[in-house]
Amino acid sequence: MSKIDKKKLKRESILKTALKLFSANGFHKTTIPDIANALNMSVGNLYNYFKSKDILAKEIIKYTSEVLGQEIQKVNMQNISSKEKIKKIVELYFKMAKEKPEMIEYFLRVYLSHREVFSDGCEGMLCVSGFVTEIMIFFDSGVESGELRDQDFFSAFGLFMGYLGGMVFLKGENILPKKLDEYINDISENIYNALKA
Amino acid sequence: MSKIDKKKLKRESILKTALKLFSANGFHKTTIPDIANALNMSVGNLYNYFKSKDILAKEIIKYTSEVLGQEIQKVNMQNISSKEKIKKIVELYFKMAKEKPEMIEYFLRVYLSHREVFSDGCEGMLCVSGFVTEIMIFFDSGVESGELRDQDFFSAFGLFMGYLGGMVFLKGENILPKKLDEYINDISENIYNALKA
Amino acid sequence: MSKIDKKKLKRESILKTALKLFSANGFHKTTIPDIANALNMSVGNLYNYFKSKDILAKEIIKYTSEVLGQEIQKVNMQNISSKEKIKKIVELYFKMAKEKPEMIEYFLRVYLSHREVFSDGCEGMLCVSGFVTEIMIFFDSGVESGELRDQDFFSAFGLFMGYLGGMVFLKGENILPKKLDEYINDISENIYNALKA
Amino acid sequence: MSKIDKKKLKRESILKTALKLFSANGFHKTTIPDIANALNMSVGNLYNYFKSKDILAKEIIKYTSEVLGQEIQKVNMQNISSKEKIKKIVELYFKMAKEKPEMIEYFLRVYLSHREVFSDGCEGMLCVSGFVTEIMIFFDSGVESGELRDQDFFSAFGLFMGYLGGMVFLKGENILPKKLDEYINDISENIYNALKA
DNA sequence: GATGAATGAGCTTTCATTCAT
DNA sequence: AATGAATGAAAGCTCATTCAT
Numbered sequence: 001m002s003k004i005d006k007k008k009l010k011r012e013s014i015l016k017t018a019l020k021l022f023s024a025n026g027f028h029k030t031t032i033p034d035i036a037n038a039l040n041m042s043v044g045n046l047y048n049y050f051k052s053k054d055i056l057a058k059e060i061i062k063y064t065s066e067v068l069g070q071e072i073q074k075v076n077m078q079n080i081s082s083k084e085k086i087k088k089i090v091e092l093y094f095k096m097a098k099e100k101p102e103m104i105e106y107f108l109r110v111y112l113s114h115r116e117v118f119s120d121g122c123e124g125m126l127c128v129s130g131f132v133t134e135i136m137i138f139f140d141s142g143v144e145s146g147e148l149r150d151q152d153f154f155s156a157f158g159l160f161m162g163y164l165g166g167m168v169f170l171k172g173e174n175i176l177p178k179k180l181d182e183y184i185n186d187i188s189e190n191i192y193n194a195l196k197a
Numbered sequence: 198m199s200k201i202d203k204k205k206l207k208r209e210s211i212l213k214t215a216l217k218l219f220s221a222n223g224f225h226k227t228t229i230p231d232i233a234n235a236l237n238m239s240v241g242n243l244y245n246y247f248k249s250k251d252i253l254a255k256e257i258i259k260y261t262s263e264v265l266g267q268e269i270q271k272v273n274m275q276n277i278s279s280k281e282k283i284k285k286i287v288e289l290y291f292k293m294a295k296e297k298p299e300m301i302e303y304f305l306r307v308y309l310s311h312r313e314v315f316s317d318g319c320e321g322m323l324c325v326s327g328f329v330t331e332i333m334i335f336f337d338s339g340v341e342s343g344e345l346r347d348q349d350f351f352s353a354f355g356l357f358m359g360y361l362g363g364m365v366f367l368k369g370e371n372i373l374p375k376k377l378d379e380y381i382n383d384i385s386e387n388i389y390n391a392l393k394a
Numbered sequence: 395m396s397k398i399d400k401k402k403l404k405r406e407s408i409l410k411t412a413l414k415l416f417s418a419n420g421f422h423k424t425t426i427p428d429i430a431n432a433l434n435m436s437v438g439n440l441y442n443y444f445k446s447k448d449i450l451a452k453e454i455i456k457y458t459s460e461v462l463g464q465e466i467q468k469v470n471m472q473n474i475s476s477k478e479k480i481k482k483i484v485e486l487y488f489k490m491a492k493e494k495p496e497m498i499e500y501f502l503r504v505y506l507s508h509r510e511v512f513s514d515g516c517e518g519m520l521c522v523s524g525f526v527t528e529i530m531i532f533f534d535s536g537v538e539s540g541e542l543r544d545q546d547f548f549s550a551f552g553l554f555m556g557y558l559g560g561m562v563f564l565k566g567e568n569i570l571p572k573k574l575d576e577y578i579n580d581i582s583e584n585i586y587n588a589l590k591a
Numbered sequence: 592m593s594k595i596d597k598k599k600l601k602r603e604s605i606l607k608t609a610l611k612l613f614s615a616n617g618f619h620k621t622t623i624p625d626i627a628n629a630l631n632m633s634v635g636n637l638y639n640y641f642k643s644k645d646i647l648a649k650e651i652i653k654y655t656s657e658v659l660g661q662e663i664q665k666v667n668m669q670n671i672s673s674k675e676k677i678k679k680i681v682e683l684y685f686k687m688a689k690e691k692p693e694m695i696e697y698f699l700r701v702y703l704s705h706r707e708v709f710s711d712g713c714e715g716m717l718c719v720s721g722f723v724t725e726i727m728i729f730f731d732s733g734v735e736s737g738e739l740r741d742q743d744f745f746s747a748f749g750l751f752m753g754y755l756g757g758m759v760f761l762k763g764e765n766i767l768p769k770k771l772d773e774y775i776n777d778i779s780e781n782i783y784n785a786l787k788a
Numbered sequence: 789g790a791t792g793a794a795t796g797a798g799c800t801t802t803c804a805t806t807c808a809t
Numbered sequence: 810a811a812t813g814a815a816t817g818a819a820a821g822c823t824c825a826t827t828c829a830t
Contacts (some may be wrong), residue, residue: 159360169309569716569745
């Protein structure tokens with residue numbers, strides 16, 4: 001393997017490890033030494049890969065948004081109705097929340113609430129475009145096919161993402177009486193009813 | 198005014214000031230001296246009212262939840278359809294977000310994302326029951342009257358609160374092309390369609 | 395003693411201790427913990443008095459300049475010839491270098507050579523005016539009385555201060571074969587010859 | 592070109608680049624990676640040429656002293672009066688300060704004030720002898736010819752070098768109202784008056 | 789009740805230097 | 810000779826909390 005490849009790999013392993021720690025313990029409670037430790041690498045060397053904790057946080061949201069976006073893209077590319085797509089996206093989201101909870105948690109617990117960190121360099125949707133774009137594609141194609149009502153995109157986006165994020169948050173707080181999976185049908189139906197033409 | 202009343206008043210002024218600062222600048226970026234300063238009081242004295250920063254944070258979420266709950270209660274007590282109630286709650290939420298943004302922001306930027314702070318003493322809904330209870334009352338009465346579909350409460354709650362929170366977040370990020378008010382109709386309709394029987 | 399007086403006293407003791415350490419060991423080699431340690435106080439508390447190491451360095455040069463200026467003022471106020479004043483200032487300077495070497499050293503080893511520290515807030519002569527002003531008074535009155543040649547002030551100032559500073563530097567490097575005191579006559583004569591009308 | 596010549600050339604280019612960076616940004620603010628970067632070479636390789644940052648600093652002062660000494664030697668070898676030599680040296684010094692400010696600055700801002708660096712290996716005049724020797728030659732020959740007063744060499748040296756260094760410092764601080772060149776006459780006259788027999 | 793000086797652990801970040809390749 | 814990833818000690822600075830007054 002070339003040196004450059006190795007560096008890329010290490011960079012990604014830092015991203016993943018930091019993502020997990022930030023999500024699990026919070027951005028401020030996670031220290032750079034914590035991350036370096038978890039990676040068996042020195043603090044100094046970590047700084048060779050990311051120049052500051054804030055920059056690391058921003059690269060993570062970009063990375064996460066990219067990964068989630070790619071998953072949704074797979075749904076978008078399927079030749080199925082919007083109603084079915086909604087269900088698939090909800091399933092996918094909850095599957096993620098279960099299997100790689102750190103990604104969804106990062107959105108909710110780090111990105112959402114540390115404006116001071118993301119305000120410089122991640123304004124607007126700059127760092128989450130990978131993800132938002134795919135939701136936009138889903139919505140636009142549904143409107144075009146006449147299956148979904150034509151409304152302001154953000155009105156639909158807020159519903160979709162706020163709803164799913166809210167459910168995962170409630171799950172994280174151990175408030176939900178049932179498993180996330182058992183909500184899939186209700187939620188998909190609610191979203192479809194809200195958005196259908 | 199009695200000594201006890203005076204103390205109560207001061208306590209509340211601390212709550213309000215801390216609420217504003219935490220919401221505006223983040224929980225960790227706001228220091229106890231910052232709060233004391235803004236109140237023209239000494240750090241030591243502030244500790245006479247709240248024994249720690251974490252306890253202060255928890256009292257704030259209780260206070261905020263209470264205030265928001267009381268507003269929703271006013272809607273609940275009106276003799277109108279669930280459809281109308283939904284619209285009134287959305288209006289109320291956005292009015293709050295505009296006039297006292299610190300309350301909604303506190304939910305989104307402090308409560309939502311500092312589990313380490315709220316995990317001890319605010320488990321589950323312990324500290325937000327004032328607010329959640331009223332949403333529950335709204336929902337149950339709608340189901341009882343046959344206007345809303347009977348489904349798991351949290352499925353409805355997540356929709357309602359995730360959606361509204363999501364919109365306020367998007368607003369805060371300067372992403373929304375229109376004013377929050379201009380989304381009221383769309384959003385109310387979406388929620389109603391999702392929840393109606 | 396009042397609280398305010400106490401604080402002033404402590405502030406000055408920090409200034410003096412830091413002055414000694416910076417002069418003896420260099421600005422960068424002296425750490426804030428070093429200073430706090432020498433004062434038997436905590437690092438955090440030291441920061442209650444001076445908000446940063448750079449600010450501390452700037453306050454020290456002001457303080458030092460003030461003290462040196464006051465000494466020269468005493469000479470200026472005496473009713474003696476410029477020739478005699480020159481000798482008295484040289485004596486005074488060397489006496490200082492011997493008894494409170496940290497002051498002269500601070501000029502030479504800290505102020506003179508850490509432009510990055512003093513550039514913001516001590517531009518030009520802002521922080522050494524206490525001292526420079528007195529040299530200016532000495533020179534102007536000598537010119538006025540006709541004893542000194544009328545020339546650009548800085549031409550005279552550079553001679554005076556560069557010369558004395560240079561000698562102290564050479565002394566510090568253990569290069570001088572004789573005691574500083576034994577140079578007083580030669581140096582006073584040289585300066586007088588250079589400046590006389 | 593032979594391998595050895597190549598190495599010598601590279602060594603000198605490192606010296607020159609480090610000299611510039613140290614002078615411009617200060618010794619501690621300039622990092623080894625900074626220097627390597629400016630030279631388009633690797634840190635590791637730089638260490639093949641100089642075993643430590645301190646050693647590099649010491650080699651620079653030797654190099655600089657040598658270069659300045661050679662310039663003064665040229666003046667010394669001319670068949671002119673001491674008075675004329677003084678003027679030529681002042682001119683030369685100011686020309687240097689203008690055209691290669693890094694050399695003079697290095698004396699003032701690095702050598703003068705980092706005793707901890709130069710104390711081991713550059714004691715006394717060990718590393719500046721190239722320069723000091725030439726000043727000594729100038730002075731001795733002036734005394735021998737009867738044009739200059741016979742006094743302790745360091746008394747004369749301190750005047751000469753302290754004065755010139757002081758003026759360049761004042762220039763660097765943007766304090767001088769006139770160009771350095773315009774001080775040449777005054778300064779030369781002052782020095783001559785101070786030293787003449 | 790009120791003050792704010794004092795504590796000190798803990799944070800992010802830097803950088804001279806090494807060494808496997 | 811040349812590379813640059815890796816090390817880790819140490820720096821400047823912050824801040825929740827305490828306590829003597």
